[in-house]
Amino acid sequence: MIPRYSRPDMVSIWSPETKFRIWFEIEAHACDALADLGVIPKEAAKTIWDKGGNATFDIDRIDEIERETKHDVIAFLTHLSEIVGPDARFVHQGMTSSDVLDTCFNVQLVKATDLLLADMDALLAAIKRRAMEHKDTVCIGRSHGIHAEPVTFGLKMAEAYAEFDRCKKRLLAAREEIATCAISGAVGTFANIDPAVEEHVARAMGLQAEPVSTQVIPRDRHAMYFATLGVIASSIERVATEVRHLQRTEVLEAEEFFSKGQKGSSAMPHKRNPVLTENLTGLARIVRGFSIPAMENVALWHERDISHSSVERMIGPDATVTLDFALVRLTGVIDKLMVYPERMVGNMDRLGGLVHSQRILLALTQAGSSREDAYRLVQRNAMKVWDSYQVAGAASVDFLTELLNDADVRKYLSEDEIRDRFDLGYHTKNVDVIFKRVFGEA
Numbered sequence: 024m025i026p027r028y029s030r031p032d033m034v035s036i037w038s039p040e041t042k043f044r045i046w047f048e049i050e051a052h053a054c055d056a057l058a059d060l061g062v063i064p065k066e067a068a069k070t071i072w073d074k075g076g077n078a079t080f081d082i083d084r085i086d087e088i089e090r091e092t093k094h095d096v097i098a099f100l101t102h103l104s105e106i107v108g109p110d111a112r113f114v115h116q117g118m119t120s121s122d123v124l125d126t127c128f129n130v131q132l133v134k135a136t137d138l139l140l141a142d143m144d145a146l147l148a149a150i151k152r153r154a155m156e157h158k159d160t161v162c163i164g165r166s167h168g169i170h171a172e173p174v175t176f177g178l179k180m181a182e183a184y185a186e187f188d189r190c191k192k193r194l195l196a197a198r199e200e201i202a203t204c205a206i207s208g209a210v211g212t213f214a215n216i217d218p219a220v221e222e223h224v225a226r227a228m229g230l231q232a233e234p235v236s237t238q239v240i241p242r243d244r245h246a247m248y249f250a251t252l253g254v255i256a257s258s259i260e261r262v263a264t265e266v267r268h269l270q271r272t273e274v275l276e277a278e279e280f281f282s283k284g285q286k287g288s289s290a291m292p293h294k295r296n297p298v299l300t301e302n303l304t305g306l307a308r309i310v311r312g313f314s315i316p317a318m319e320n321v322a323l324w325h326e327r328d329i330s331h332s333s334v335e336r337m338i339g340p341d342a343t344v345t346l347d348f349a350l351v352r353l354t355g356v357i358d359k360l361m362v363y364p365e366r367m368v369g370n371m372d373r374l375g376g377l378v379h380s381q382r383i384l385l386a387l388t389q390a391g392s393s394r395e396d397a398y399r400l401v402q403r404n405a406m407k408v409w410d411s412y413q414v415a416g417a418a419s420v421d422f423l424t425e426l427l428n429d430a431d432v433r434k435y436l437s438e439d440e441i442r443d444r445f446d447l448g449y450h451t452k453n454v455d456v457i458f459k460r461v462f463g464e465a
Contacts, residue, residue: 129202185461188461204232
């Protein structure tokens with residue numbers, strides 16, 4: 024985590040203060056369950072809560088102890104005993120370090136996910152607003168980066184909305200899968216602790232008891248979780264890349280908001296660069312990259328090893344903090360995105376009507392031409408327009424005029440039939456249908 028790409032609420036989830044507070048709660052809830060089972064005195068469980076519940080854990084002291092013990096959980100338990108006193112001997116009865124570490128990690132991931140879900144809701148709201156605003160704003164669709172047929176800018180936004188709505192569903196599923204607790208002791212057999220303790224701690228911490236654990240919670244859960252974050256990051260990058268392409272000088276159909284006093288280049292004062300979406304592209308690469316070590320963490324030796332531990336200490340905070348920042352940044356980009364409808368129409372018109380070529384192709388086949396001959400006739404006239412465009416940067420030859428003057432085309436189609444195929448609205452006539460599918464409303 025670095026401050027430049029971090030937001031305070033998410034950072035706080037991964038702070039030492041939060042971690043040690045969760046560790047204490049896990050241990051204290053376990054003591055409550057042990058007291059109910061008669062394993063430890065109820066007064067001891069109460070004392071642990073009374074003295075530890077309002078304590079401020081001394082991080083420097085814990086670090087000092089760890090430098091000697093070389094064990095973070097033991098360092099914490101030693102410090103806790105300094106706070107609680109003699110009744111601290113009842114803490115951690117029958118438990119192993121992974122019970123605390125894994126359960127805490129999942130609590131933190133759940134808390135982080137709740138923030139990410141809130142981010143997702145804000146992003147979806149921004150995308151929907153812009154989609155409705157530009158539902159009928161016609162622009163050219165591109166395949167391979169080349170003019171294809173007309174779409175609307177609202178459809179671009181609707182596509183993004185549907186994609187992030189799927190991402191939200193995946194994140195909800197990942198939250199459910201990661202929200203498990205293990206208090207099963209060494210190698211997960213409950214040999215020295217009753218399964219009822221695990222069930223009690225799980226309920227208290229808002230988790231589900233892990234059905235079967237080794238000494239650790241199975242890491243396929245975490246692999247799926249970080250893979251889901253990677254997919255969300257990829258969706259962020261897709262939208263960011265679209266904005267970057269639309270902001271290119273030769274296109275300039277949309278661009279990031281450029282605030283008063285903002286500078287685009289240290290050398291060239293005229294520059295207005297897509298710095299936010301370029302930044303999002305880079306952040307997406309980072310988040311996506313965390314999915315690979317998470318998957319490699321699945322294969323641990325026998326009932327446990329700690330090869331996963333160092334990985335998760337890094338990717339847990341970094342992936343969630345970075346994605347949180349990226350989602351909020353993308354929301355801002357969408358919310359303030361400058362959209363230029365006139366430029367969209369101008370770009371579309373630069374190719375002299377070629378966007379209607381498929382409509383002419385279909386009309387010819389319906390009028391009796393073979394598909395091969397129809398394609399040849401349409402392409403022959405289209406290439407004349409392309410050639411003029413390549414020379415002038417805007418078509419000086421009009422596709423409609425060329426078709427009307429082509430005797431072979433006129434054998435099949437009248438002037439009115441040709442002109443009818445140049446109706447721009449035909450390409451976007453089903454926008455309402457798509458919007459109802461995506462938003463439930465047109």
